[in-house]
Amino acid sequence: MPVARLLASCCCLGAPSPSSPLPTDSKKEEIMAAAAAAAADSEVITHRIVEANGLRLHVAEAGPAGAPAVLLLHGFPQTWYAWRHQMRELAAAGYHALAPDMRGYGDSDAPGPGAAADSAAGAGAGAGAGHERYTAMHVIGDLVALLDAVGEREPVFVVAHDWGALTAWNLCLLRPDRVRALVALSVAFTPRSPARRPVDGLRALYGDDYYICRIQEPGVIEAEFARLGTELVLRKFLAYRDPGPLLMPKSGWGSPDDEVPLPSWITEEDIKHYASKFDKTGFTGGLNYYRALNKTWELTSPWTGAEIKVPAKFIVGDLDLTYHTPGIQDFIHKGGFKKFVPLLDDVVIMKDVGHFINEEKPKEVSEHIISFIKKFS
Numbered sequence: 069m070p071v072a073r074l075l076a077s078c079c080c081l082g083a084p085s086p087s088s089p090l091p092t093d094s095k096k097e098e099i100m101a102a103a104a105a106a107a108a109d110s111e112v113i114t115h116r117i118v119e120a121n122g123l124r125l126h127v128a129e130a131g132p133a134g135a136p137a138v139l140l141l142h143g144f145p146q147t148w149y150a151w152r153h154q155m156r157e158l159a160a161a162g163y164h165a166l167a168p169d170m171r172g173y174g175d176s177d178a179p180g181p182g183a184a185a186d187s188a189a190g191a192g193a194g195a196g197a198g199h200e201r202y203t204a205m206h207v208i209g210d211l212v213a214l215l216d217a218v219g220e221r222e223p224v225f226v227v228a229h230d231w232g233a234l235t236a237w238n239l240c241l242l243r244p245d246r247v248r249a250l251v252a253l254s255v256a257f258t259p260r261s262p263a264r265r266p267v268d269g270l271r272a273l274y275g276d277d278y279y280i281c282r283i284q285e286p287g288v289i290e291a292e293f294a295r296l297g298t299e300l301v302l303r304k305f306l307a308y309r310d311p312g313p314l315l316m317p318k319s320g321w322g323s324p325d326d327e328v329p330l331p332s333w334i335t336e337e338d339i340k341h342y343a344s345k346f347d348k349t350g351f352t353g354g355l356n357y358y359r360a361l362n363k364t365w366e367l368t369s370p371w372t373g374a375e376i377k378v379p380a381k382f383i384v385g386d387l388d389l390t391y392h393t394p395g396i397q398d399f400i401h402k403g404g405f406k407k408f409v410p411l412l413d414d415v416v417i418m419k420d421v422g423h424f425i426n427e428e429k430p431k432e433v434s435e436h437i438i439s440f441i442k443k444f445s
C-alpha cells in the first residue's frame with residue numbers, strides 16, 4: 069500500500085532496517101520491497117515550507133519542476149494528504165503537482181487565537197474571532213502568493229475538492245488570469261444570493277442541528293469533537309456516506325465508544341496520519357472556514373451574478389451529500405450551472421461513490437483530471 073510508504077517518506081519514520089533480527093525470507097523480501105518503495109516515494113513526493121501572504125504554508129510537491137503546474141486544494145477535515153494518489157499519477161503524466169496544507173491545516177500556519185490551540189486548551193478556550201481571517205479573500209490571497217513564491221507566473225491547472233472547490237471557484241471568479249482550467253470535485257459553483265446569507269439558507273433548509281449551523285459559534289463543536297476524540301471524529305466524517313444532510317444534534321454526535329469501521333478506500337494508517345495532524349492543530353482552523361461564510365458573503369457582493377470564465381470540469385459521486393441539496397441536481401443538469409460557468413466542459417456523476425471521491429476512486433478521478441487538463445497542455 070502506498071500509505072506506509074508515504075508515512076515513511078513524510079514523517080521521517082525512515083525505511084525499515086534490513087538488519088532487523090532474523091526475518092524469514094518472505095518477510096525479508098517484503099521489507100526490502102517496502103524500503104525500495106519508500107525510497108522511490110520520497111523522490112516522488114517532497115515537502116517544503118513557503119512564505120506566502122504573511123504565513124508559512126506547507127506544500128507537498130511531485131513531478132518535474134518547470135512542468136505544467138497543477139495546484140491541488142483539499143477540503144475539511146483533511147490536508148494535502150487527500151491528494152496522495154493523484155500526485156503520483158500527475159507526476160507520472162509529466163505534471164508538477166503542488167498540494168498545500170490550506171491555512172489552518174496540517175503543517176501550515178493557523179492564524180487567529182483559537183486555531184492550533186483548541187485541542188490543547190479544550191472546550192473552546194481562546195477560540196475567539198480568528199475566523200475573520202479565513203474568508204475567501206484571505207485564502208485566495210494565500211494561493212496567489214503561493215504561486216508567486218514558487219515562481220508560477222503563468223496560469224496553472226487547479227484541482228479542488230470540498231472546501232477547496234469552493235475556494236477554487238472563487239479563485240476563478242477573482243483571478244481568472246491565474247487559472248488555466250479547473251477540475252472541481254464534489255462542490256459545484258452556485259451563485260451568491262444577494263438576499264440571503266448562506267448560513268440562513270442552510271438553517272431554513274435543514275434546521276439548527278445541521279452541522280454548518282452547529283459549527284458557527286466558536287468553541288461549541290470543538291468541545292463536542294474533544295469529547296469524541298480526534299480519531300473518532302475523523303472516522304465519522306470519512307465514513308459518512310448518507311446522501312442526507314449531516315446533522316450534529318445538541319444532544320451529541322454519538323458516543324466516544326462508537327465504533328466506526330473504515331471504508332475500504334482508507335486504511336488505519338491513513339487515519340492515523342490525519343489524526344496526528346489534527347491532534348497537533350486542532351479542528352478550529354478548518355472550522356473557521358465555515359465561520360467565515362458570513363464575512364465572505366459580505367465581501368463578495370461586488371461579484372453577485374458574475375460568470376466564471378475559466379474552462380471547468382465537475383465530478384461528483386451520486387451518494388455525496390452535496391449532490392442532494394434540494395435543487396442542486398436541477399441546477400447542475402438543467403442549464404443553471406452552465407449559465408454561470410459557460411466554459412463548463414463536462415459534468416461527471418460517479419455511481420455509488422460518496423463525498424471523498426478522490427480517495428474513494430483514486431484511479432478514475434486521476435484519469436478524469438489528466439484527460440481534461442491534457443486538452444489545455
Ligand SMILES: *[C@@H]1O[C@H](CO)[C@@H](O)[C@H](O)[C@H]1NC(C)=O
Pocket residue numbers: 199265267268284285358359360362
Ligand atoms: C452568520 O450569520 C448567521 C445569521 O445570518 C448567524 O446565525 C451565524 O451565527 C453567523 N456566524 C458567525 C460565525 O458569526
